[in-house]
Structure formats: structure tokens, C-alpha cells
Amino acid sequence: MTSEQPAVSLLGTSALLFEAPGHAMALQTQQRIWSLARVAATWPEVREAVPGMNNLMLSFARAPRAIDALRDRLCDAWEAVTPLPLEGRVVELPVVYGGDGGPHLADVVSHTGLSIDDIVEIHSAPIYPVYALGSHPGYCYLGGMNPRIATPRRKTPVLSIPGGAVSIGGAQTGVSASAGPSGWNTIGRTSMHFFDPASNPPALLQPGDALRFRVEKVIR
Amino acid sequence: MIEIMSASALATVQDLGRCDALRWGVGTAGAMDPLALAAGNILLGNDAGAAAIEVPVFPFQVRFTQDGVFALTGADCAARLDDAPLLPWWAGQARAGQVLSLGLPRGGAWAASRAYLCLAGGVDVPQVLGSRSTQLRGAFGGFEGRALRQGDVLRAAVSGSPAARPTGFGLVPPALALPLQRDGVPAMRVLPAAEYSHYTEASRAAFWAAEWKITAQSDRYGYRLAGPVLEARTTVEMRSHGIVPGVIQVPSGGQPIVQMRDAQPSGGYPKLGTVIEADLWRLGQAPIGSRVRFIETTWEQATAALDETDAWLAEARRLVELARHQRARS
Numbered sequence: 001m002t003s004e005q006p007a008v009s010l011l012g013t014s015a016l017l018f019e020a021p022g023h024a025m026a027l028q029t030q031q032r033i034w035s036l037a038r039v040a041a042t043w044p045e046v047r048e049a050v051p052g053m054n055n056l057m058l059s060f061a062r063a064p065r066a067i068d069a070l071r072d073r074l075c076d077a078w079e080a081v082t083p084l085p086l087e088g089r090v091v092e093l094p095v096v097y098g099g100d101g102g103p104h105l106a107d108v109v110s111h112t113g114l115s116i117d118d119i120v121e122i123h124s125a126p127i128y129p130v131y132a133l134g135s136h137p138g139y140c141y142l143g144g145m146n147p148r149i150a151t152p153r154r155k156t157p158v159l160s161i162p163g164g165a166v167s168i169g170g171a172q173t174g175v176s177a178s179a180g181p182s183g184w185n186t187i188g189r190t191s192m193h194f195f196d197p198a199s200n201p202p203a204l205l206q207p208g209d210a211l212r213f214r215v216e217k218v219i220r
Numbered sequence: 221m222i223e224i225m226s227a228s229a230l231a232t233v234q235d236l237g238r239c240d241a242l243r244w245g246v247g248t249a250g251a252m253d254p255l256a257l258a259a260g261n262i263l264l265g266n267d268a269g270a271a272a273i274e275v276p277v278f279p280f281q282v283r284f285t286q287d288g289v290f291a292l293t294g295a296d297c298a299a300r301l302d303d304a305p306l307l308p309w310w311a312g313q314a315r316a317g318q319v320l321s322l323g324l325p326r327g328g329a330w331a332a333s334r335a336y337l338c339l340a341g342g343v344d345v346p347q348v349l350g351s352r353s354t355q356l357r358g359a360f361g362g363f364e365g366r367a368l369r370q371g372d373v374l375r376a377a378v379s380g381s382p383a384a385r386p387t388g389f390g391l392v393p394p395a396l397a398l399p400l401q402r403d404g405v406p407a408m409r410v411l412p413a414a415e416y417s418h419y420t421e422a423s424r425a426a427f428w429a430a431e432w433k434i435t436a437q438s439d440r441y442g443y444r445l446a447g448p449v450l451e452a453r454t455t456v457e458m459r460s461h462g463i464v465p466g467v468i469q470v471p472s473g474g475q476p477i478v479q480m481r482d483a484q485p486s487g488g489y490p491k492l493g494t495v496i497e498a499d500l501w502r503l504g505q506a507p508i509g510s511r512v513r514f515i516e517t518t519w520e521q522a523t524a525a526l527d528e529t530d531a532w533l534a535e536a537r538r539l540v541e542l543a544r545h546q547r548a549r550s
Contacts, residue, residue, distance in 0.1 A: 134245050134486030
């Protein structure tokens with residue numbers, strides 16, 4: 001949902017979803033989301049403040065009676081927060097684009113009308129800031145993808161893609177941290193351990209860190 | 221200690237879930253029927269957060285390798301200890317060498333699909349990121365991060381003489397004490413979610429009116445439902461955001477998927493609504509092939525339902541305490 005005003009909606013009695021206004025997944029908006037998460041995480045009814053892509057989920061320790069009051073407090077806090085410019089490390093990942101490791105590269109070609117070389121060049125150009133973690137342990141949602149290579153999520157999710165799969169879903173790109181189902185278009189393959197439950201924190205990357213894809217090989 | 225004798229897979233160690241690791245992309249996992257798990261722990265005097273074995277495939281057998289107490293809740297699966305039949309929702313004790321067998325769940329007034337085997341002090345596996353629940357994707361938590369296999373040996377966190385923990389009493393299952401049906405079909409209350417208004421009026425009406433069949437492609441990750449095709453008036457490519465178990469997503473095919481305990485903690489499909497926390501156990505117990513209905517609810521009703529669940533648990537604690545005192549006196 002996108003509009004001029006933020007949207008707040010219920011996820012049952014377990015959580016509340018705050019969505020920042022606007023369509024673009026702007027870094028500045030995300031920096032405000034990080035700020036809002038820090039503020040909301042200190043509220044007694046909030047169990048965890050979980051940033052998404054230009055949105056924030058608040059899970060509840062116990063569903064609060066006065067949900068409207070919490071809603072208002074959240075919107076007021078959004079107006080008050082300033083962007084939190086987190087900057088961490090940049091991790092470079094070598095990627096083999098196409099071939100067996102990138103079975104849906106052809107779908108991105110047909111959707112965008114671009115050549116494989118164009119797609120690889122556009123995809124490997126930016127430094128992608130980690131906006132949020134989600135989906136599965138250690139997985140990073142990245143900002144900064146060039147909208148020219150945006151490709152809709154697949155109509156039917158693929159039952160399992162391997163860890164290290166580099167994929168595009170809508171206007172987003174990412175690297176799967178372990179094998180599992182996915183509705184995104186897999187365009188290449190890399191390898192990296194993103195998650196270790198015995199480490200503290202368990203995830204390799206956190207919001208504000210960044211990924212860069214280096215072209216190791218293109219299989220046409 | 222118990223040894224798993226069944227080859228049937230998919231039984232896992234679960235507690236009430238891993239609720240503080242969402243920001244690292246870790247979903248909650250946890251018991252599909254948290255009320256049955258909580259009741260089993262109450263029957264044994266365990267902590268509320270103790271872990272148990274969730275059994276979704278039958279028959280299922282374990283052998284006690286030493287004397288111990290146990291409680292069985294969830295589906296009534298005609299359990300036997302060696303040859304002696306056991307009552308459902310009951311705490312009992314076993315001697316070393318005895319075999320506990322769970323048969324096919326009985327249908328009837330409270331058809332259910334998952335049983336919980338609780339042990340004294342809970343199943344002794346390490347806490348990982350604050351929980352003992354099995355996280356299958358990423359393979360951690362529970363018993364070695366995986367489903368149980370034949371030959372696995374699990375330890376109860378509290379060993380010692382069963383005499384220290386009185387048994388021989390049970391509870392009336394919440395399916396009987398807190399029933400919820402529409403036109404004779406098990407029902408769950410749903411709070412509309414962000415994209416509810418994106419669906420056509422006819423689709424919204426159909427969602428509340430239809431009986432939804434739980435298809436064979438339903439598991440701990442999600443329940444795929446079959447029924448009328450739900451049509452959106454607008455399609456939006458969503459930005460990924462946090463979701464919770466109970467969220468009803470509608471992919472472009474128009475058939476809803478209810479996210480269950482092993483669901484990923486974020487998603488991007490449109491959300492019609494969310495099965496409220498107080499009713500998620502009902503869906504978690506609904507057998508594949510059965511039909512369910514959804515009832516529109518409000519925040520006030522949904523939080524009142526949580527209070528009702530808490531009151532049921534408090535009453536269960538009181539009754540078990542009473543039974544324990546009586547046993548101790550006799």
C-alpha cells in the first residue's frame with residue numbers, strides 16, 4: 001500500500017505493520033524506518049521492531065487494548081524521527097550469472113527486453129545497502145536496484161532454490177542464505193555464509209551494511 | 221529418556237516459538253497447537269516454555285528407556301502404553317521398556333491432526349536464539365535442527381523417580397471447552413489486513429461465506445486452501461514486509477494460503493486478513509481434506525479471545541493443582 005500518508009494495518013493480534021508513504025524504496029525513507037525501529041523497540045508493548053522495505057513491523061509482547069493509541073504514537077514518532085545514517089561494511093560477492101545457477105535469467109531478458117550483458121552490467125554496478133533482514137535466517141533485503149531490471153515475482157513459487165542464489169523479485173534483488181522455496185527470479189549464483197545461530201549477532205550482515213556483486217563469469 | 225521407534229518423519233521438537241529473532245530473518249516456528257502444548261506442560265507441572273514432541277504422522281511409537289512421566293495432548297489418537305489404552309489429554313507414567321503407541325487420530329466432535337508428547341521438565345535440547353523449537357530452514361534448534369528419525373534418543377530435562385510428579389489425571393480439551401463453529405464447520409476468527417479492500421466485494425463476501433478445503437499441499441509452513449477464486453480489483457507489486465503466522469496471503473491464482481508456524485517472517489503477497497492468535501491452534505489442528513470457515517472479527521473481540529484462552533489455561537492450572545494435592549494426600 002502506498003499513499004501520501006503512512007499506512008498502519010493489523011497483522012491479527014500478533015503485530016502491527018507500518019508502511020511509509022511513497023512508491024520508491026528510497027534509502028532516506030529506510031533510514032527513517034531504522035530510526036523509528038529504534039524508538040518503537042523501547043515501547044513496553046513492543047516485543048520486536050522489525051524493519052522491512054520502507055516499512056516496519058511491531059510484534060507484540062501482549063496485544064495492547066488501546067491499539068488506536070499505539071497507532072497514533074507510531075505515526076507521531078514517524079513525523080518526529082530523523083534519518084539514521086547507518087553505514088557498515090561492504091561485502092563483495094563473486095557471481096556466476098546465467099547457466100544452471102541462473103535458470104530465470106531468460107525471464108528477466110524477456111520481461112525487460114534487455115540483453116544478458118546489459119542485465120549483468122546493470123545488476124553488478126551498484127553498491128546495494130542492506131535495508132532489512134527477513135524471509136529466512138540471515139537473508140538481506142537490499143535497496144538500490146536499478147528499476148530497469150525489475151521483473152515481477154514468479155506466478156508460482158519455485159519449490160527450492162539453493163543457498164547463494166542471486167535473484168530479482170519485483171524491484172528488489174537479493175541472495176538466498178540457505179536452500180528453500182522462492183517466488184523470485186534466480187539469475188546467478190554465489191557462495192557466502194550469511195547466518196550462524198551460534199554467533200552473536202547470528203547474522204553476518206545488518207541494516208546499513210552493503211553488498212556488491214562482482215561478475216565472475218557470465219554463462220550465455 | 222525415550223527412543224523414537226517410528227520411521228514416520230515430520231515429528232519435531234517444538235516449544236511456544238522463537239519470538240525474538242525476527243529481525244535476523246528467523247521465523248517463530250513453535251507448536252502448531254500452542255494450547256495443547258501448554259496444557260501438556262501444565263499436566264506435568266513444567267514451565268510454560270518447555271518443549272515437547274509434535275507428532276503429525278501416525279502411527280508413532282516411542283520406547284521409554286527409563287521410568288518417566290509423560291502427558292499426551294492434542295489429537296485423540298487412541299494411545300496405548302504397551303497394551304493398556306490411555307485417555308486423551310492425560311498425564312501418565314511409564315516404566316523402563318514400555319512402548320507408547322499413538323494410532324490414527326479419531327474423528328468426531330473434535331477431529332484433530334497433531335498430538336503432543338510432553339516429558340517431565342520438557343524435552344532436553346539446547347535453547348538456540350531463545351527457543352527449543354526446530355527451525356528447519358537453516359537447520360538449528362530442536363533436535364539437531366531436523367525432524368526426528370527412528371533411533372533418535374531424547375532426554376527429559378528432569379529425570380528421577382516418577383513418584384515426585386503425580387500423574388493419573390487429565391483435562392477437558394479446549395476444542396470441547398471453547399468450541400467455535402459456523403454451520404457445523406470448524407471456524408476461525410479473522411481480522412482484515414492491509415489489502416482486504418483490494419478485493420472485489422463479491423470475493424470478500426465469498427471469503428466469509430465459503431467452506432475452505434484444506435488441500436494436501438498444507439504443512440507447518442502454510443495451509444493452502446481451495447474454494448472460490450478471490451479476485452483483486454487492483455494488483456500491486458508489494459514491498460517486502462514482516463508477516464506473522466496466521467496471515468492469509470492471496471497469490472495471483474486467487475486461492476488463499478494461511479501462513480503457519482514455519483512460515484518465513486516476511487513476504488510480499490497481498491494479505492486479505494489474519495487468523496487471530498487465539499484461534500490459530502484450531503487451524504493448526506484442522507486435518508488435511510477437512511473444511512473450515514472464517515468469521516470476521518474486530519480488535520476488541522480478538523483481544524477478548526486471547527483473554528478467554530488465558531482464562532482456560534488458568535483454570536487448567538487450578539484443576540491440575542487440585543488433582544495433584546488429592547494424589548499427594550491419597
